[in-house]
Amino acid sequence: MSEPITTPTEIKETAPVIRLFRAAVVLACIGWLGYVVYSPVIDPTTSHPFKLGLDLAGGSHLVYEADVSKIDPTEVDELMNVLRNVIEGRVNRLGVEENVVYVEQSSFVTETPIERLVVELPGVSDVREAVAEIGNTPLLEFKLYNAELDAQQQSIGQSLESLAQSGTSSGAVIGDVKVNGEVVSDELPFTDTGLTGRFFERAEAVLPQNTQGSGFNSSPFLNITFTPEGGELFAQITRANVGNQLGIFLDGELLSAPTINEAITGGRAVVSGSFTPDEVQSLSQNLNFGALPVPIELQSTQTIGASLGEEVLGKGVAAGVIGFSLVIAFMLLWYRLPGLVAGVALVSYITIMLALFQYIPVTLTAAGLAGFILSLGMAVDANVLVFERMKEEYRAGASSREAARVGFNRAWSAIRDGNITSLLSAIILFWFGTSLVKGFALVFGLGVLVSMFSALVITRTLLVTLPDVKKSDHTSWAFLLGNGYKR
C-alpha cells in the first residue's frame, strides 16, 4: 500500500509527561520482576525456586500401573489416593528430599482407562533401594471362597489332566498353592470382598510363648485391627457368609482360608499362616507403614545421573543466552531504535515467563528449555509484524508515532488470528498429552499469551514515548526510527 493511512477520528494526543511516566512504570515493573526472578539464584532459601525436572536435576522416575479392574469405578479415585499416600509414606522413609508421588490416568484415547502411580526421586540414580522399599508394601486381601468358580476350574483342570495323560504332571500347574490339600490353578476360586489394606488401622505380631504341641495357635500369627469402617465391612462379610471359607491373601498368595463360624464384630481379625517369627514381625511392621489398597506393578523406570543433568542444564542456559543475544542483535541491525524497544520487550517476555515458571510452578525439563529457547525467536514475531506495518506508513510520510499507531492497528488481526490458532493447539496438546507433552503445551501456551502482552503493552508504551519525527526530517532520530533495509 502506498498511500499514508490517516485515522478517521482525531486521536487526542497524550501529554508527553504521561507518556514518559507510563514508560517509566513499565520499565520499573520489568526491573522489579527481574529482581524477583533472579533472587532465587542468589538466595537458595527462597520459597519459589525454579523447579527442575529429573532430566535436569538428575534422579529417577518410576511408573507403576495399578490394577483397578476389580474395583468399583466410583471408588477408583479414592483408592488411588490411598495408594498414593501409602507409597509416599514409604518413599519418605528413604530420606529423599522433594520426592514427588502422583497419580496419572491414561487419557480417553485408550479404550480402558489405566491408572498409574508415578514416583519421582530427584538425586537418586540407583533405584534398587527405592524399588525394593516400594516392593515391600504388602497387599493383604480378604476374599471369599466361591464354590461355583471352583467347580468350573476343577472341570477345566480335569480335562487338562486327561489331556496330559501321564501322571507326572497335574492339569492345573502354574501355582502350586494348596487349599485343603487340593492343587488349584493360580487363579484361585475366590472372589474379592473389597476388604484390603486401606481398612487396616494397625497390625500386631503375636508370638506365642509355648510353641510346642499346644495345638491351635501355636505358630506366630498376626492380629489386625480394622478402621471402624473396615470393622463394619468385616462384620457384614462374615455375617452374610457363615459357613463359607474366607481366604486371606498376601501379595496375591493364599495364606490361609479359615471357615467362618459366626459373624465377627469388634473390628479385629487374626491372620495365620506358616510364618516364622521373623516373617510375622516384618510383615506387621510393613503393614503398619501402610498396605496397598490395589495391586501395583512397575511399568517403566527412568534414571539420569546427577552430573549429566547439570551438564544439560548448563548447556541449555548457555544456548538461551546466546540465542537471546543473536535475536536482539538482529533486531537492532534491522529495525534500529524500534529493534531496541523489541529487545526490551523480549527481556520482559523472558522475565515474565521465568516468573511464571517459578510461581505456577512449571517443571523445567530439557525439552521445556529447548521449547523456551525456540520461543525466544518466535516471541518477537508480533513486534516484527508491527514494525513492518509501521515501516510502510513511515516511508509513506507518516510521522513515526502515527506510523506506530497505525502499525499496531493494522497488525492486530494477523497477531490475533495467528495467536488464537497457536493457543487452540496448545490447549489441545495440554488436554491429550502425557506429562511431558503437557509441560511443553503449557510453556507454549503461556509463551503465546506473554509474547502478545509484551508486544501490545510494552512495545507500544515504549514506542509512543520515542520522539515524534518524520522520515523527511533527516535528523538522527529519523534515521534511528527508520530501518536498515533500503529499497
Place this chain on the structure above:
Amino acid sequence: MTTNIIPNRKVYLAIAAAIAAVSIGIIAVFGLRFGIDFTGGSLTEVSYTVAPDKAALETMVFDLGLEGSSVRASVDEAGRDAYLIRTRDLSEAERITLSETVTQLGVDGEVSRFTSIGPVIGQELRDKAVWAIGAVLLVIILYVAYAFAGIGTPVRSWTYGGITILVLMHDILVPTAVMAVLGMLIGAEVDVLFVMALLAVLGYSVNDTIVIFDRVREQLVANRTEHRVEREEAGIMLAEVTYTLDKPYVELVEAAVSQSMARSINTSVTTMVSLIALYFIGGDVTQNFALVLLAGVIAGTYSSLCIASPLVVAYAKWRGVDVDSVQTTKVI
C-alpha cells in the same frame, strides 16, 4: 518490492511438489527408527573413562539372552565415551543384571542413564500423538475457515483452511525426512521430543500462513466496491450486496505476498538464530530437536510464501474463477 511469486506460481509449486516427493522418497527408503518411547523397551547408557571394545560388550550383552538387544557407540553429555544399549523392557532384576554386566568391562563403567518403558505406555503415547496432531489440524481448519468467512473472496473461506493444512503436510514432511536421514546416518530415533518438534513446526507454519492470508483478506477488503440492491418482498426489505474487486485477484494476492515477505523472513531469521544457538551450544539431548525444527522453520517459511498463496490462486483458477481480470463476487 515485488516478488513475482504469484505470476511464477507454477515454478514455485513445482519446486514444492519436488521437495515433498523427495521427502516422501527419503522417508520410504530410509524409514523412521522408532525409539522406545513408542515401541516400549529399555535404553541403557553406560559411560566409561576408558571404554571397552564394542564387540566385547556386545558379546556380554547378547549372552544375557535379552531378545532384540543392540549396542551403539555414543558419547555422554560430559564428553565421556559411552554405549547405548537397547533391549526389550526390563524387569528390576534384569536391569540389575544388565547394569552389573556392562560396568564390569572398561574403566569406571557407570550407568549414566536408564529408561525402561512398558509396551502399553509406548502404544498409548503413539495413539496420543496421532490424536493430538489430528485434533490440532481439525481445529486449525475450522478456525481459519471461520476467520475468513464472509469476506466475499472469489474462493470460499474453506479453501484457505484446507490449503493451510496442505501446506502443513509439506512442512511436516521435510523435517520428518531430515529425521529419517539422521536415523540412517547416526541412528537417531523418533521419540517424544521429535513429536514436540513437529508440533512446534505445525504452530510456526500455521502462524506464518495465516499472517499472509490476513494480508490477502486485507487487500480484498481494501480493493472492492460495494453494490447494494435493495428490494421489497412481501413487506420485508431485502438487501443484496455484491462486490466488485477493483484489481485482478492475482494482483491482490501478489501484493499480499510481497508485503509479507520481509516479516516472514525476519521472523524466520530470529527463530533460526535461536535454533542455531540451541544446536551448537544446547547439548546433545536437544541437538536433533534443533535440527529437525530448523528444517521445519525453513520449510514453513518457504511454504507460506511460495506455496500457500500460489495454491489459492491455482485453485481459484481451476474452479473457473477469472483470476487475471477484474471480476465480481457476490456475498449476501
